[in-house]
Amino acid sequence: MAAQYSIDGTTAKGIAASVERGVAEGGLSPGDALPPVRRLADELGVSPGTVATAYKELRQRGLVVTRGRGGTVVAETPSVASRRPPRVPQGLVDLAGGHPDPAFLPVLRPPSPVTPVYGSHRAAPRLAALEEVTRQWFARDGVPARHVTFAHGALDCIARLLSTELRPGDPVAVEDPGFHHLLDLVPALGLRTVPVTVDGEGLVPESLRAALRGGVRAVVCSPRGQSPTGAFFSRSRRDELVAVLRDFPEVLVVEDDHNAEIGGAAAHTLAAAGLARWAQVRTVSKHLGIDLRWAGVACDATTLARHDGRMLMTSGWVSHILQETVSGLLRDEAVRALVTRGEAAYAERRTALIDALGAHRIRSVGASGLNVWVPVRDESAVVNGLRTQGWWVAAGARFRIASPPAVRITSSTLAPADAVRLAADFAEVLGDAQATYGG
Template identity: 70%
Template sequence: MASQYAIRGATAKGVAASVEEGVARGALAPGDALPPVRRLAEQLGLSPGTVATAYKELRQRGVVVTRGRGGTVVAAAPPVAPVGPAPTRRPPRVPDGLRDLAAGHPDPAFLPDLLPPTPLSPGARSHRTAPRLPHLEDTVRDWLAADGVPGGHVTFAHGALDLVARLLTTELRPGDAVAMEDPGYHHLLDLVQALGLRTLAVAVDDEGMRPGALDGALRAGARAVVCSPRAQNPYGGRFTRRRRDDLAAVLRERPGVLVVENDSAADIAGVPLQSLAAADAPPARWAHVRTVSKYLGTDLRWAAAACDPMTLARHDGLLLLTSGWVSHLLQETVHGLLTAPATRDRVRQAHDAYAQRRTALREELAARGIPAHGASGMNLWVPVRDESAVVNGLRTRGWWVAAGARFRIAAPPGVRITTAALRADEAPRLAEDFATVLGESQATYGG
C-alpha cells in the first residue's frame, strides 16, 4: 500500500480528485492499493457511502480497478498524464547496444518518403460541411472493395485508437463490457479501461478469436467486440474463412452488439482478409478500421473505417462536435501515398520481406523445439514460463524483446518479438540465444 500519500477530501468528488492528483504526481503508482472504504471513511470523517462513491467514480474513469479480495488498486495504465518529474507510461528507452525487437515498429527501409501535398490548402476555412476529400473517399472504397469489405459508408479519424474510442463512446456507457482478444494489443486494452468500460477476455489462437470464448463473453454481457481479422497483435493470428463464418454465427444471435475489426496491418499482413463484414450474414452493427502507420509512415495519424449506416452516423456526429474533421493536408498526403505507383511497389516489398522474416524466425525456433505463433503480421508470440527471465536473458545477449504481461488479461505468459527488421540470416542466432536462455531459465527457475 502507498502509505506515504495521504488521500484528502470532504466529498466524494474531493476524494476522487485527491486520488487522481496522487496518480498524476507519481505518489500513487500503478498497482498501489487504496485504503479499504471503511478505513478511509474513518480517517476522513466521512460516511462509507461517500468513499464508495468516490471509488466508483475512479473505477468508471479507469483510474483504479477492483480485484475482489485484493481491494482497490491504481490501474496499470491510468488515464492520467503525469505532472512534473513523475514517470510516464511510455515504453522505456532501448538500452544502448541492444537490437530493438520490442517496439512493434515497421522497418524504416520500406517506408516511403513523406512530402507535403501540393498545392497546400489555401487560406483559413471550415471543413465541417465537407470533412472528407471525395477523391480519398473513392480511393478508400476501392481499397476496401479489393478485400470484399462493403464501402458504402466510410469515415476518417485521427488514427485507429481515436476511431475505436469514438465508436465505443457513442455505443457504451461506463461499466459496460467489451469482449477483447487475450492476449491482445495493449493500447486497446488500456483504452477500454480508460473509457471506464469492463474488459471480458476472449482467448485467441492462430485463427484469431475462439468462437466458444467469444460466445462466453457475449453471454457474460459484452455489448461490443474488438477483434483483429489478421496480423493480430501480439499473437499473429488471422481469420480463416471457416473461423470467420463460425464467429459470424455466434454474433448473429446478438444483433445489437457492435463489432469493431482492427485491420491495422492490412496490405503487409501477409495473408488474405476474411472480414466479418464480408460474411454471408454479417453483423448488424459493425466497423472495419484501417490505418496506414505500419507501412506508409508511423507519423501518419489517420485511419479509415467502413461501417453500417447507424454506426457511421453516431461516429461522425461526435466527430463533428469535437475535432470536426481530419486535416485536409493529412488527407491529401495519405491520398498521394495510396495512389503512387512507387508506394505500391514499396508496400509489396514490405509484404514479402515481413512474411519471410517472420517465417524464418518461427522455423528456426521450431527447429530447436520452441513453439511460436505468428501466422501473419510483424510479430511472433513465444509462450514461456518466466517472462522476466527470458527478457533479461536475451538482453544480456544483445536482444531487446517485449514481456507479454502488458498484452495479457488471463492468458498464459509469453514474449513478443517484432520481426519486421530482423533479417532472415539473423534468425538462427536469435533462435539459438533464445534456446540457451530457456535452458538457463529452466535450470535457475524451474522453467
Template identity: 50%
Template sequence: MLPEPAQYPITGSTAAAIVRSVERGVTSGALRPGEAVPSVRALARTLAVSPTTVAGAYRDLRQRGVLVSHDRSRTVVGHRPPLSGRLFPDVPPGALDLASGNPDRQLLPDLAGALGRLTLDPPLYGVEPAHGPLLDRAAAALGEDGVATDHLAVVGGAHDGIERVLEVHLRVGDRVGVEDPGYIGSLDLVRAMGLTPVPVAVDDDGITPAGLAAALDQGIQALLVVPRAQNPTGAATSAPRRAELGALLADHPEVLVIEDDHAAAVAGPGLHPLSDPSRERWAMVRSVAKGLGPDLRLAVLAGDEDTVARVLGRQRLGTGWVSQLLQRLAVTVWEAAIEDGTLERAAATYAARRAALLDALTERELTAHGASGLNVWVPVPEEVPVVQGMAARGWAVQAGEPFRIDAPPAIRITVAGLPVEQAPAVAADLADVLDHRLGTRRG
C-alpha cells in the first residue's frame, strides 16, 4: 500500500518559499523519510499557485536529494537527507555482502610485503609535493589510454581531486552535470559545495547525447562523469559515444569536464576519455583504490595547466602535500601488482563474475546493466521490498534511491565478492522476490 500524502502543511506562494517550507519539515522531522508529499496539482490547488511553481520547487528539491520520485505520480521524502554523512548499507548477519561496493580483499596486492621493502628518509617542509616515480608510473598508464600528461598532481583520493577542481573553478549556485543514476559520493559532494546538480541520463555506453545536450542547454558550468566502471550502472563510454559527446562539448569549450577513472586497471574495457587537451578546462582523476586498496588514499590528477596549477596552489594552503610515505608505498605496490599479474588477474575475475550474474539474470528474463566494473544495476518496480526480500534470502543488495535524481527505481548488486557459481542462485532469488513480493517481474 502506498503511504498517504504528508500531513505536514507545506506553505509558500513562490517556488523558493515552497522549497524552504519542505526543507523545514524535513529538518524538524515533521516530514519523515519515505513519506509522500502531495502531487504537483494537489499542492498547487491547496496553495492557490500555478502547477508550474510547485513543479519547479519539487524539481529543485529532487536535485538536492530532499525529495525522490518513485514514479510519475508519487514523490516522497528522501531516505538520505542532503549533507548527511555517507551511510554504508546494512549487511544482515550471515548474508553475502553484495551491497557495499568494496573490491574483493583476496584480489588486492600484499601491502605488508611492500611496506617491508620501503626505505625512506623522513621528508621535511619544502619537499616536492609529488614523488617522481609515482608520477612516472601514472604518466605511463594515462598516456597509454590517450590522456595528456603534461601537467600532473597527486591528491588525496579521487574525491579530494574532484572537490579541489570544482572548488578552484566554480562558485556556489553553479550548475554541474552529473550522471543519473550516479555515484552517491559525487552527488553528495556537489550538493555539499552548494552547487546545483543537473541530471544527465546514462545508458550502457555512458552518458547519453540527449542527456548531455539537455544539460548544456540548462547552462551547466561543469560536467562530472565516470568514463568506465560507472557506479552504480557499470556503464563504460564507448568510442562511438565518445565521438558523439565530443562533438556536443566542442560547441561549449567553456564547460569544465572532470572524469573520475576510479577503477582504471580493473575496470574491464579500455578508456575513451572526454578529457581533451584542446579544451580550456579539463581534469582526469585516477585513483588506486579499487585496484590496490581503498586505504591507499591517493590519486593522480591530470589536467590543463591552469587547473593543475590552481589545485596545487590550493593544496599548499591546506594539507601541503600527500604523504610521501603513502606515495612511495603506492608506487611500490603498483609496480609489483603489474609485474606479478595481480591487477590483470583482478580485472579478469571481476569481468567473469559480472558476466556470470548478467547471464543468470538474462536467463530469468530480468533486465540488467553492467558493461564494466564491479556493479550490476537491475531495474525494479520498487526498491525497498526487493532489498528486504533479498536480505531474507541471504543476499545484501543496495537500494538504488541514493544514486538517483530522476532515474527510475533499481537495485545495485556488487559482484566483486560474488563467486561465479553463486550467480544463478542470486538471479533465481531475485526473480522469486519480484514474482512473490511485487507480483510481476516482466516488462
C-alpha cells in the first residue's frame, strides 16, 4: 500500500524522483493512491505548489494518473516498469497470447554472406528492393505509396510518430477495447488516452466525433483484425469515419494494419481516403515471424519527414541484414502460399469457436484476426474457472478503458474439435459463476 512507502524530497524534482523510485522498486504498486497535495506538502515541509508540480511531472511521464475525487494514483502500467503477460501455468492450453500458429510461419534464413561497409547507412537507410516491394504492398490495397519508410515494428513507429507530433499531456484517441500494448504506450509517452467505442465495424463515428471535439491531437486505430475484438471497417463505416475526420484536418490519423496478410477481411482503410495527415503501419510479425522487428510505413510528406528526422537522430536505420531477410520473404512464392493457407485456417478456427460458443448461447465476436472477444460479467471468475478446466485465456481488463468486461481467446492454434470442448467448459464455468453470484 502507498502508506507503507514514505515519499521524500524538498523540491518538485526530488519528490517526483522519490515516487518514481518507489514505483521502480515495488514500494508503490499500480493503483496505489498518493497522498493529497496539501497533506504531503505539510509532511515534507514544502509548499502545495511544489507537490503539485511534482505530481504534474509524474502525470506527464505516465507514472501516475488523476481520477478526479479519487485523487492521484500510480498508473496501471507506469512507464518505469513494463507490464509483461503473466506466465502460462504448466499444463494449460495457452489461448491468451494473441500469437500466430508457428505452422504457418516460414523458416527464417538471414542472408549470407554480409559484406562489411565503411561508415553507416544513414545516407541510404532503405534497401531499394524492399522499398519497391513495400510500395507494391500498400498500393495493392489502394493506400498511397509515394512516401514510404521503415521502422522497428509497429509500436516503435507509432511511438515515434506520436512523440514527434504531440507534447506531454496531449490527448490521443484510442480504441476501447483496444490493443493493450498501445494502451500502455500512450501514457508512457506522457500522453492522455481518450477512449473511442468500438463495435463490429471498428470505431463508432459518434464516439470518434466526441473525442475530436474534445481536442484529441491524434487517432490510432486498426482497419481490420482489431485486437481484441476482431472488428474491421466496412466500406460504409470507413466513409462515415472519413466524413468525421475531414472536419479535423490537423489531426494525425495512424492506422495499425498489423493483420494485413492474415486478417481475413478486405481493406477499407482511412489511409486510402485522402486525409491531410495520416500514416498506415504494416508489420510482418504476424505472418512472417515474431522476431522480424520490421514495419513498413506509408504516410503523408510531413509525417514522413518528422518520422525519418527523429529516426536519423536515434537508431538511424533498420538493419540492412533484417531488410534483406524481409525482402526475400515478401518475394518468395512458397512463403506467400504458406501465408494464404494460414489466413484460411485462422478464419476456420475463429468461426468454429464462435459457432461452438453460440451453440451454448454465449455471444462472442471475432470477424477477423487471431482472437475472439467474449463479453462476460466477471472476468476473474471466467479466467479462473477455465484455468481449472485446463485453458488459459486473457482477462479483458488489459484491453479496456471504459468498455464492459470480457475475455479474449486466441483462436489461431485452436482446432475446431477443441473449440467444441472449450465452449462446453466455458458454459459450465458461466453456470457455476451464476450459481455463485446469484444469477
